[in-house]
Amino acid sequence: MRRNLSKRKPGQTQREAFVGGFRSYLHGSLRRVTGVREALVRAALSQPGHFHPEDLVAALQRQGVPISRATVYRALPLLIGAGIIEPTGEQGGRQLYEAAAGRPHHDHLICTGCGKTVEFFLETIEALQRDVARLHGFTLTGHRHEIHGLCPKCQTRAAPAETADDRDN
Amino acid sequence: MRRNLSKRKPGQTQREAFVGGFRSYLHGSLRRVTGVREALVRAALSQPGHFHPEDLVAALQRQGVPISRATVYRALPLLIGAGIIEPTGEQGGRQLYEAAAGRPHHDHLICTGCGKTVEFFLETIEALQRDVARLHGFTLTGHRHEIHGLCPKCQTRAAPAETADDRDN
DNA sequence: CTTCATGCAAAAGATTTGCAAGTTC
DNA sequence: GAACTTGCAAATCTTTTGCATGAAG
Secondary structure, three states: OOOOOOOOOOOOOHHHHHHHHHHHHHHHOOOOOOHHHHHHHHHHHHOOOOEOHHHHHHHHHHOOOOOOHHHHHHHHHHHHHOOOEEEEEEEOOEEEEEEOOOOOOOEEEEEOOOOOEEEEOOHHHHHHHHHHHHHOOOEEEEEEEEEEEEOHHHHHHOOOOOOOOOOOO | OOOOOOOOOOOOOHHHHHHHHHHHHHHHOOOOOOHHHHHHHHHHHHOOOOEOHHHHHHHHHHOOOOOOHHHHHHHHHHHHHOOOEEEEEEEOOEEEEEEOOOOOOOEEEEEOOOOOEEEEOOHHHHHHHHHHHHHOOOEEEEEEEEEEEEOHHHHHHOOOOOOOOOOOO
């Protein structure tokens, strides 16, 4: 199901292939390859879906690699530049990211009840967006499209009280 | 062009009609009607497009009504509840709002160069969103759809250096 | 051994909250 | 007069930055 966009030697995991790509990126931009940065790349690729910088800190510390928030925040632009992750919107004043890693573009259907997210992609919508941009003389550079709703489970639990207050699962 | 969704006596401006609606809302929710809150409603309705809480503070102080940020932040949920404004996304860690005031739904085309925003609405896209939600068993409650690009002017100026760093302006 | 990376603590910016004093109902 | 609002200052929270120390090339 997942396209194999980065060449890799047999026996090398896809994740390690991306770590290698990150090294090349760093070399190419005259930055330094460090263990901490590689660990960050692995941690970012291990995140299930959206994640917050804090999640990376937690992930690394959990596996015994102490790291400071400052380092994570300073590394994020590098991971973005290398195409490993991409910002996917802010929530409650916190910027979220997700592993991009060569995956095709997609948008999100998000449950306001439990935070569950489903990825979706409709070429029709993409095309219409291009139309809108062109119509107004804009050069399209990107977009953010989130559909909000209640997932099946949350509709059942349906406590007809709060709706958008229970952030985070 | 603008629908008249709130009944009003002749001679009463549309804005005052909304102020009146806000009073009703406060009464209905057992909150108190204060001059500061009414001033906030007028200030919010006077904002040209997207605005930040700080803009309301500035607007009120400019017209001689001193107000503290805390009060503005505490009033925002009320204005939202009354349907006067609605949050329209975060940018750079700051939550933005815009006057909802009975205007029909629309999404935004935003210039990443100068921040200029154009409103758009395509029923086709709206319908597709409903389809996506239904397909996954979600009950649609809302969405956020922003198209990002460079407006005609910014394409001309086109300093082929920075792209997304010159926020504001 | 020069340059860049890291950690720590402090700084900055947005938003929230505790508390005393002022208003609305 | 009781309950709610407001302003102020202090507190939070996320992200950034200065600086001294440590590691990569």
